[in-house]
Amino acid sequence: MKLLLVLGMLTACAAGPQDLSGKMFTFPQKTNTANVRLNASGQDFSAFTVCHRSFTDLKRNHILFSLATPNNANDLLVFWDEVNKEIEPHIRDQKVEYGKPDYKPNMWHSICTTWDSTSGLVQIWFNGQPSTRKYITSGSNIRGNPIIILGQEQDTYGGGFDVNQCFIGMMSDVHMWDYILSSCEIQNYTDELNFTPGNVLNWKALNFQIVGRVLIEDKQYTCH
Numbered sequence: 386m387k388l389l390l391v392l393g394m395l396t397a398c399a400a401g402p403q404d405l406s407g408k409m410f411t412f413p414q415k416t417n418t419a420n421v422r423l424n425a426s427g428q429d430f431s432a433f434t435v436c437h438r439s440f441t442d443l444k445r446n447h448i449l450f451s452l453a454t455p456n457n458a459n460d461l462l463v464f465w466d467e468v469n470k471e472i473e474p475h476i477r478d479q480k481v482e483y484g485k486p487d488y489k490p491n492m493w494h495s496i497c498t499t500w501d502s503t504s505g506l507v508q509i510w511f512n513g514q515p516s517t518r519k520y521i522t523s524g525s526n527i528r529g530n531p532i533i534i535l536g537q538e539q540d541t542y543g544g545g546f547d548v549n550q551c552f553i554g555m556m557s558d559v560h561m562w563d564y565i566l567s568s569c570e571i572q573n574y575t576d577e578l579n580f581t582p583g584n585v586l587n588w589k590a591l592n593f594q595i596v597g598r599v600l601i602e603d604k605q606y607t608c609h
Contacts, residue, residue, distance in 0.1 A: 402590040409440075409557040411600040412536045417548035419597030420536040425452075425585050427563055430527040433585070434566040435461065436497040436510075436574050440605075441554030442490040443467070448538035448552050449496065450559075454529030458539050461527060463498055464550075474498050474507050479522040486511045495558075495575045499565045502526050513575035515568065533586070535559065536599065557604050561586035 410421055435450060445467050452461035462475035471484040488494060488511075497510040505523025509516040532539065535556055537546040560574070560583030573580040582589055595601075 402592050404589050405591055405601070406589055407604050408601055409555045409604040410535060411555050411602050412552050413600065414598060415548060415553060416551060416597060417537070417546040419551070419599050420534050420546070421599055422594045422596065423533040423535065423559065423586055424592035425531050425533055425561065427585050428528065428530055430563050430585075431503070432499075432501040432564050433461070433527070433561060434497060434499045434564065434571070435463070435561040435586075436495065436566075436571070437559045438493050438495050438557045439552070439554060440491070440493050441552065443553055444490070446550055448536070448550050450498075451534045451537065451539045452527075453532050453534075453539040453542045454527065455542055456529050458541055458545065460531070462538070463496065464538065472496065472509055472511065474500075474509060474521070476500050476507060476521045477525070477527065481507060481519045481521050483509050483511075483516050497566070497571050497574065501565055510571050510575070513572050555605070558588050559586055559591070560588055
């Protein structure tokens with residue numbers, strides 16, 4: 386694999402949007418510092434869809450996606466609870482649980498999360514399979530300058546990282562929309578077919594900064 390970023394740099398800044406098609410972020414070690422900060426377009430969300438792919442062998446709690454604003458450290462959080470074997474979406478510091486997905490180690494998983502502020506309903510799509518729609522919180526938008534972090538879970542706005550919740554593994558194809566994606570579009574994302582790229586975060590035109598030991602590598606596929 387061709388290594389695109391130098392190891393060990395404390396901070397590496399992307400020079401404008403980068404097309405990361407066919408690439409992945411590799412988080413190779415346990416740390417409370419290494420992360421990727423994503424720069425979003427927009428500061429007021431009445432609804433959203435966020436999708437990402439991840440590959441890990443972790444057998445402990447770990448973060449999958451963390452968005453904080455000055456108002457809430459967990460304005461949008463997707464977290465794996467190893468003890469209870471459940472995916473936990475948090476919206477505006479409220480949480481619901483989705484138990485017993487087939488979250489096998491050492492394979493790629495596609496996870497999409499949707500939420501609408503009017504209904505207050507959240508839903509997880511795990512490898513293209515929808516979950517039950519559950520009420521989490523309604524009545525107000527996610528507002529404020531967002532800090533979006535991959536690899537670490539924000540307990541404070543832009544910080545408060547816990548080494549025992551960090552992500553180790555690979556992540557790819559991170560997209561976010563300011564609306565709820567249709568089920569067909571989510572299926573197309575899962576199957577890596579043509580879909581509408583995110584208008585808040587777009588993997589094909591991503592603004593980001595890397596802190597610590599995180600690599601950009603060619604995405605690994607299983608040969609058949």
